[in-house]
Amino acid sequence: MNRTDESARLRLADAMDGRRKELRLRWEEIAERAEISGTHLRRIRRGESGFTDLVEVRLEEALLWSPGSIKAVLGGGEPTPAASRLEILAHTTQTGHGLDTPTVKELQAEIDALMGGLPEWRRRRLEKLIAEEEAELEHLRRSRLKRWKEVIEDQRGQSDLS
Incomplete structure (x- = not known):
């Protein structure tokens, strides 16, 4: 801006x-x-x-x-x-209100259908944004799994002491 x-x-x-x-x-x-x-x-x-x-x-x-x-x-x-369902996905997943949450497969099909009607430059731009978002989500998922692993290891260590 x-x-x-x-x-x-x-x-x-x-x-x-x-x-x-x-x-x-x-x-x-x-x-x-x-x-x-x-x-x-x-x-x-x-x-x-x-x-x-x-x-x-x-x-x-x-x-x-x-x-x-x-x-x-x-x-x-x-x-x-x-x-649309696709446009309000962020709201429904954060609040748990509204529409039934679609599956990842359903959303991917909707995105693919919508992307097909876009000009090539815009489609590439959106694909780049989606890839960046997916990388961030993967990083977050790995971080959360590491934390859960630590919690489980701590729990196992505590039960070994009992």
Whole structure:
């Protein structure tokens, strides 16, 4: 985001604040859902910091907006609330409310179908973002498994002492 475009920054800040209120969330919850710090989110809202494509996608997911909503707002348009099962997956998996959670296989089929209709450059960009997200999730999964291994080893050590 260009930090010098004050009117675009104000439109984005107002749209984000309105959506946050609609969803009845605190800024801390938006930052957590977008996997960014509260400070970074505040700097984005104030126009003091730009953001990457990945952060843009995560903010749209956190605010339950359709992809491209932030660009629309910055361009003078309106954000589009998420409507499909795929678009609200982040919300349903975090809150446990709403739709039945689709399987990974079902989601992959939906993504593949949607990606087929995109221009090549956009498809490559999204595939890169998806690959980055998958790498982060794999790292998180490994970290959690290591912690569980340590917990189990501690439990076994304690039962050996009994």
